[in-house]
């Protein structure tokens with residue numbers, strides 16, 4: 346199994362908040378389309394996450410549904426996992442953020458540009474997101490995606506099998 350490291354609170358948003366698109370500057374290898382990818386929460390909390398209306402709305406929904414204790418705990422990071430695999434999701438597609446006419450796809454999480462250098466984004470589209478009952482601690486990597494160490498992969502798969510619907 347491969348993994349992708351995502352900064353918080355956006356890793357949480359994939360796992361629990363309905364964030365069905367990850368924005369990246371480069372496309373992911375075609376061999377990964379259609380595979381399960383582990384969602385790894387990085388060690389950093391992005392400060393602008395707490396001001397992102399999409400994150401705030403997702404946090405309010407999670408609290409209303411009983412999937413989180415408080416909105417603040419998600420926004421300030423005190424109720425978030427860091428440095429751990431928190432979910433597994435199926436990667437269903439990867440495509441440029443804009444078509445030839447410059448129209449942006451994948452509202453609301455799809456963005457046109459990515460990163461501090463504001464390079465044209467690619468959208469990694471997720472489906473069948475399965476949050477893990479217990480985060481699996483693991484070091485992250487910048488590569489997209491990176492191979493999960495066998496021991497961590499075994500722990501993740503055991504949790505998935507245990508929670509299979």
Ligand SMILES: [Zn+2]
Pocket residue numbers: 440441442450451455468
């Ligand atoms: Zn898109």
